[in-house]
Amino acid sequence: MKSSRGAVLFHSLSRVAALCVTLLAATVVSYPAIAQAAAPEEIKLDYAYYSPESLVIRQQGWLEKEFAPDHTTIKWVLSLGSNRALEYLNSGAIDIGSTAGLAAVLGRANGNPIRAVYIFSRPEWTALVVRRDSPLKSVADLKGKKIAATKGTDPFLFALRALHTAGLTRDDVEIVNLQHPDGRTALASGQVDAWAGLDPHMAAAQVDDGARLLYRNVDFNTYGFLNAREDFIKEHPDTLARVLKVYEHARVWIGTHPDETAKIISEESKVSLPVAKLQLSRNDFSQPQPGTKQIDALKAAAPILTQEQLVKPGTDLNQVIDALIDVRIAQPVIASAGGK
Template identity: 85%
Template sequence: MKFARGALLSRLITSLATLATAWVPAVTHAAPPAEVKLDYAYYSPESLVIKRQGWLEKELAPDHTQVKWVLSLGSNRALEYLNSGAIDIGSTAGLAALLGRANGNPIRAVYIYSRAEWTALVVAKDSPLKTLADLKGKKIAATKGTDPYLFTLRALHTVGLTRDDVELVNLQHPDGRTALANGQVDAWAGLDPHMAAAQIDDGARLLYRNVAFNTYGFLNAREDFIKEHPETLAHVLKVYEQARVWIAAHPDETAKIISEESKLSLPVAKLQLSRNDFSHPQPGAEQIDALKAAAPILTQEQLVKPGTDLNQVIDALIDVKFAQPVIASANSK
């Protein structure tokens, strides 16, 4: 009788275990999105090449994912689009991305599309201004929330000036160039390719250059997109890596694409391209160190909430893991 009860109990336990196993939900990946939304920008040559060549559409065709391209005229626009969900992936300067993340924009930097000297302080060819100190009391056009704006603040600090010592005129990058050419401002925080155009077409000169104050070109993705569609993100990065390698091998064709997309001359596009370094696409310690060196300006100019731990924000912003396998795979071919 005891044996029968034991056998019955054993069979019951086995049946319950089988039933429980049957109810364990299978681990599944989210279906590919119906659409991926990303920006293209004149300051991001890869984005222009990818858009022109149709590589991303081809890469995502097997998943039946459509591609929507949105033009970003500056980091501020790209960050606005990311924050609102108008795009899933967007290109910005590194310090601008940090400012966005510190103020609640849910993004991570997943790829470095270039290391560029894309901004400087520009004056008209006949300007009497010779040094940074000469900018005291002057009007400077700068797009708030972008690398050129933050570059300007850092530059002013090197000579003991703050934004209170100048009049910052918030204009989008192309409008800043126009304002400078028309004499409506004394200086302009330029951004390529418009800065290159001002030099070549208007005879403008660079009053202050500092490549160390130009932060890297970050490709940022919304955190919800990263979580829900990591495979699609990997496809996007694969195509960005393809474009990076192609640009190095085809500089003349790249300049032609930049020229045609931005509607600026070929010499302007070539000058812009010459100021880009595409050799370090992997986010990591280099960008972390650069941002930590630049971060104090955000606190000093009260651009973030008091008490914000910017080092912690930087560590949360830089995501090294997505680019690594993509770059390794490309280099192994």
Template identity: 80%
Template sequence: MKRFFNRALGRLAVLAAGLATMAAAHAATPPEIRVDYAYYSPESLVIKRYGWLEDEFKPDHAQIKWVLSLGSNRALEYLNSGAIDIGSTAGLAAVLGKANGNPIRTVYIFSRPEWTALVVRKDSPIKTLADLKGKKIAATKGTDPFLFTLRALHTVGLTRDDVELVNLQHPDGRTALANGQVDAWAGLDPHMAAAQIDDGDRLLYRNVDFNTYGFLNAREAFLQQYPETVARVLKVYEKARLWIVAHPDDAAKIVAEESKVSLPVAKLQLQRNDFSQPVPGAQQIAALKAAAPILVQEQLVKPGTDLPQVIDALVDSQVAQPVVTAAQGQ
């Protein structure tokens, strides 16, 4: 009996040690936290400028690695490859990535933007969406502007087979439009705002409902291993969101300097962002489910993909809600 009792105690000790090790690993801060910054994510630019993430994790001796994302497609590539742990994308682009196997969860909403529209040159003869039939449109595949374009075309009975989509990164799309290499461009701020103010380009088609939210996504493996780290990153994002709302002129200066655009361009970009809804949830889920059919209609996901299930698995409010509640209570 005594031998059995001692063996049981030994097993309990081993189990306790294992659980303690797992708990320590679960709670530990990684030596390096890899995050993206993007010209379409004002919070990321403010945080990077002021070194707020570096300050937050300095006591842990954790290094912050910043990686520039020029579009949702790049951010999703970096997340999928593990080059970054947390990255900024448009909502529908995140759904597309998740549906095609990218293991991410959306943990924060950095803005509700009207950041994309279909743009033509000021002297363009194109006046309506129907006029785009047979024309060249620059759009970055896998991004909100690309998906916005497909949805816009569908409103007048056109599909991507009725136009020639030219896959260019957002800044290159603007250049191609200015040079007459394409007839229209699926713009993205701040480049779109710059095209309007600096070049006099026209917004041919706008639809704020076709602009999906600005999603901050975490790799699922990183979120599972380091939930407290993700919560602390969101705490810094929330600090930046509140700071932008309180200091719009200073925020515009940072956006202008980081994005290398004029101050009027940066101000126009910020005016097209709603920073009031940082916690992902039912509103984003409903918007994405309304937008998701375009992914099936344009055969961008595998046949039989359960997109409502993908969206439900993508949007996660559990980390952001207590962070935002705490910040608002300060």
């Protein structure tokens, strides 16, 4: 009798154990499919002369290698300024784009569905530039003068903030809306009195034209943001994390390969090597994680958008900034790469 009962008990336990193994196996097999969705057929992102990481990644083919097993096409689109990158993001021409921080705030405040997910650099990439022989000595001297600037970009907003330091507004000057390289040309030819420059064009004006920086203020240079469309973040969070992993690799690589990076900037931007080195020297790559520091800097800068009536009356810019900065995706990527 005992032997019979033991056999029945053993048989029952065996069935339970087998069922557990089956359920465990099913869980293990199904989990990866849930945790990591398939990559899209195409990833559209920009490259910009003011974003060294984008130039390095594109030149090295690192994104293409990362997504080769998924048969995902990488489509690169050149952005000549934050205004172009924001236009491309808003229209869906790109999924991921690089802009200045305050320009991203302006874009989101005006309905651009983006979030800032990574910091590609903390640059001093803009200043007010004049010709070598210019009689202008201070921002106050710009009253009644022509200033070239690309509307909707950090240099444009920098120029407005600089004017405010001397008690001036854009009504006291004539702002000539030109893309960054055209602004440099207009300054050199005497069509404008000053230019809100952007590297590498600003560095080229200094090195090649002997141009002078009339006013510089690193605190008025907002961070370099890598932004993603909200629908892309929602539909492809794993893909975005993999893109940020490549950006993080590029950030670290730049720190250990400054000469090679300068050469890539020189070749891609079609500027001399000394110009590329000057541009690179004005970038701080040590703060890739968006967070409180960027939020505080943007909230300090944001009043210019209201003062100059660049956003709708009643816009809560603090709320816009809080919604813009997205810390979630970059955190584990940077941590796993050993970044700060």
